[in-house]
Amino acid sequence: MDLERLFVDLDGVRWADADHAYGEADDLPGMLRALTGDEEQASEALDELWSSILHQGTVYAATAEAVPFLARLAAAGVRTGDLLVLLGGIAESRDEYGLPRPGACRSAVADQLPLILPLFDSPDPEVRRAAVRAAGCTGAAPALPALRARRAAEEEPAVLAELLAALVLLDPVEGAAAATAALSPELPAEVRIVAVLGCLDLGLPWSAVHRETTVSLLPAGPLVAARFDEERDEPLHYAVDALLLRDTDEDRTAAYELIEAALRLPGAEARGEALWAAEHACMISRGAPLRLAPALLALLADPSFTDPVPMLPVLGRLGGHAAPAAPALAALAELDGESADRALEVLVRIAPDQAGPLLARDLDGRPRTMRAVTGFPGIRPALPIPYTPELLNAIRIRLTGIAGADDTTTGDARELASLLLSWGRQASAALPELTAVFERLPAPLAPALAAICPAEGRERTAGLLRRAAAAGESGPEGRCAAAQALRTLTGETAPLVSALKDALTEESAPELSRAAGELGPEGDVLIPRLWAALTPPGTRRTVPDMDADIETALALWRLTGDAAEPVRVLGGVLAEAADREWTRRTLSAAARAATLIGPAAAALAPALEALLDDHEQVPAALLALCALGHETDRARAADLLLTSVERETDWTTALEALAALGPEALTEKVTARLTAIAERDLRVVVSGVGAEPAAADESLRRRVRELLATAG
Known part of the structure; x- marks a missing residue:
């Protein structure tokens, strides 16, 4: 191997002037040279390269500089398949950071086609697949003749599938004809599933043939497991997503029919893919829960469906439409283990009145449900669970155990206190047990202590809080929490002033x-x-x-x-x-x-105006500018705020700012966009945990409708 030829100009690159994911790229020459070392050195270098120049799919200025050396090494037989996969990932990336021009990394790979295209004829099918993928991702037309020649000669199904995918990328017209023809049952399954995906990518009308082909190939995951295309590694999920994002009645119906057909299949793996696709549909489509609930509930009642656990996530996203599943969930929640805990969490969402007694049976064994009903401030809202005597009694018993334990678990006590706090004086019977733990954990328990305290216990509880607010052993956090709870209970402020005075001195x-x-x-x-x-x-x-x-x-x-x-x-x-x-x-x-x-x-107006160039800062900045009385271009401001809402960027503040602009900002164009936001099928809020995004999306719709009502 002529290493001198492979690495010519390597040291002539100004690596320190080009960044990768971890900063200056002056360590890249060492990584590239290490690829020619022994197996351990080369594997470690390959891992470092992925992490540095294609970090979580992002490419950098240093990535483009490294591409010629990667291509030379691959062409010379140095970890050819691995490096071609890396080059394909670089060419595919649209997530760019610090590049001299958009698409610079993709262009860099395209420039190396003279080294990549000959590898189409490698005797190793894995190398052929990787080479085809890399060439296709460049989108460069000069690769087409070699691609067509390889298609005419290729017999390996996996390589044929990759060739079809590349053709779709390189020539949409020829690719559309090839993908449509490749739906034929006579062709290998690996090619047919890629044909379905290609038809979707090209925006071709969805037909019964596409649906029947997809359903016949389920479970489809194994058919694409060896591909390098991670975006399409779950074909059914991808197809449903693509159809719903077209946002037409016809394509929505097609997505729902595809899921319903998949749910009727007998195999567990196929049903698993269908359930995941149904969950995703409910995540992004406002109409999906109503439409898909009958098919999902029918599957739950099917005697052949013996394991309901895979269905739990999608049931949680159905909301009230899943109410008929409550008996089955309750039966599962009565069992032991993680599955019972997951079932109970879903039951809290759809039938909370039935969940309390079941949670009371095993507080310690239901950590997932406890996290759901207590939430986490600023991250996860609590799911309300109604007061029940059984659950209150279970909490009292658990608090007694905490009081007698040598090691007190703050997290457990905080969760229990959160539930008591949500019930207020309904939970007053737990005051003795909460009091017994309070002196050890004043900070998390103080608010609940004040909230549940009945009138007859007020004097004793106030004394307990005063002592904790004054005691140095409570620590600054505990003292302040106790003093704030005391203020809530009695209106006293002196202990809080004293605690804050000392705490502000320390930190x-x-x-x-x-x-x-x-x-x-x-x-x-x-x-x-x-x-x-x-x-x-x-x-x-x-x-x-x-x-x-x-x-x-x-x-x-x-x-x-x-x-x-x-x-x-x-x-x-x-x-x-x-x-x-x-x-x-x-x-x-x-x-x-x-x-x-x-x-x-x-005086802050100029600094706030500068934030308008960052879409993430637009809502708070414009709300502030309105409050400052700063003269604002209402049309531009409304456009920026609506874009923030559409992008799910601090939508609550964006709508507040839009209201602050005044009725005159709600022009016909603005109200049309607001109406689309409120009434379209695609959800605006999709990020978050579990079923919370759907609830937030409904809140957004209500707020938008309220705002529209002021437009006159």
């Missing part, structure tokens, strides 16, 4: 400043501590520092009524955060703070 945290700002005149004594908590001028702030400074600035404004210094602090945060990564939430928080201050924060 600066957003929640401390927020609590101080909410005290009103009683918090005036904390003003010096808040001033001291601000990051000193000239100090480079971390993201937590900036978050704390935002809340501290707001607290100072609330307590003093003077906006000058708080506005200066917010301006500094906006300037620093704009030049950093991972500060999206911080920028939005600063904009929301400016919204609260209002016209007195007018």
Whole structure:
């Protein structure tokens, strides 16, 4: 092997000027040379290259620089198949970062076709497949003659499938004819499933032939398992997604009929693919739960369907349409193990009144359900579960166990307290058990202690909270939590002022400043501590520092009524955060703070206007500009805000800002877009955990309809 020829110009590349996923790419020459080493060195280098130049599908400036050397190595027989797969992934990527021009990496691979195309004739079918994939992903027409020649000679089904996929990419007209012809039952299954996918990609009308072909090939996952195309590695799911995204009545019906036909198949693997496709349909289509519920419930009742566990995720997405499944879910939830826990979580969603007694039977053995009903602040909303005596009694028993344990589990206690808090004084019978644990865990339990306390226990509970608020062993968090709960219970503020005074001396945290700002005149004594908590001028702030400074600035404004210094602090945060990564939430928080201050924060308008170039910051920035009284181009603002909603970008703030623009901003064009958002079949909110996105999407629809009602 002539390594000198392979690596000519390698050291002439200015690698330090080209970045990859981890920064400067001056380590790439070593990785490339290591590919020619022993098996261990080469495997490690290949892993590092994937991670560095095609990190999670993203390509970089250094990626384009590395492509010629990868192609030379592949052509010379150095890990040919592996490097061709890497080159195909690079050519396929549309996720680009820091490139000199769009498509630079794809062009770099296309430039290497003279080295890639001869590998179409390799005796190794895996090399042929990888070479065809890499050439097809370039989209470069010069690859067509070699592709056609290989198709005429190829006999291996897997390679034929890859050739068809590449033809669809390189020549849509010829590809459409070839894909349609390849639906024939006489051709290998691997080719036929790729033909279905190709027809979808080309936007061809869906027909009964496409449906029958797809259903006949299920389970289709094994047919594409060896392909390099990870986007289409679940053909049924992909087909349903593609049809629904066409967003026409005809294609929606086609997607539902495809799922229903797949659900009727007898095999567990085929049904599994159908259930996953049905779940995805319910995730993105507002009409899917109603349409698919009968077929799914029929399958659940089918005697041949002996394992309902794979159906649990999609049942959770059906909402009220899954109510008839409650008896089956309850029967499964009565069993032991993870499957019973998952069934109970779904039962909470569709029949919460039946879930409480079942959860009470085994609190410790239902961690998934407990996480669902207690939620997690800012990440996962809690699913409400009605009060039942059985569940309250189970919580009391569990609290007694925690009180007697040597090691107290904060997470368990927090979840139990969350349930009690949601019930309020209905849960007052648990006050003795909660009190027994409180002294060990004041921070997570204090709010629940105040919430469930009955009138006759108020004096004793208040005393307990006062002691915890004053005790140093409670720690700053515990003292403040106890003092805040005491204020809720009795209206006393002095213990909270004292706890915050000491806590602010020890640390600066957003929640401390927020609590101080909410005290009103009683918090005036904390003003010096808040001033001291601000990051000193000239100090480079971390993201937590900036978050704390935002809340501290707001607290100072609330307590003093003077906006000058708080506005200066917010301006500094906006300037620093704009030049950093991972500060999206911080920028939005600063904009929301400016919204609260209002016209007195007018000096922040230029910094807020600069945020309008970042679609993620548009909602908070425009809401703030409206609050500042800043003159805004309403047409442009409305367009930006509607785009934010359509992209699921902080839609609650975007709609609030759109309302703040006033009725005159709700033009005919704007109301037409709002109407489409509210009434279309495709959901706007699709990201999140479990069934929560569907609930959020319904909230969005209600809010949009309310806004439309003001348009007159």
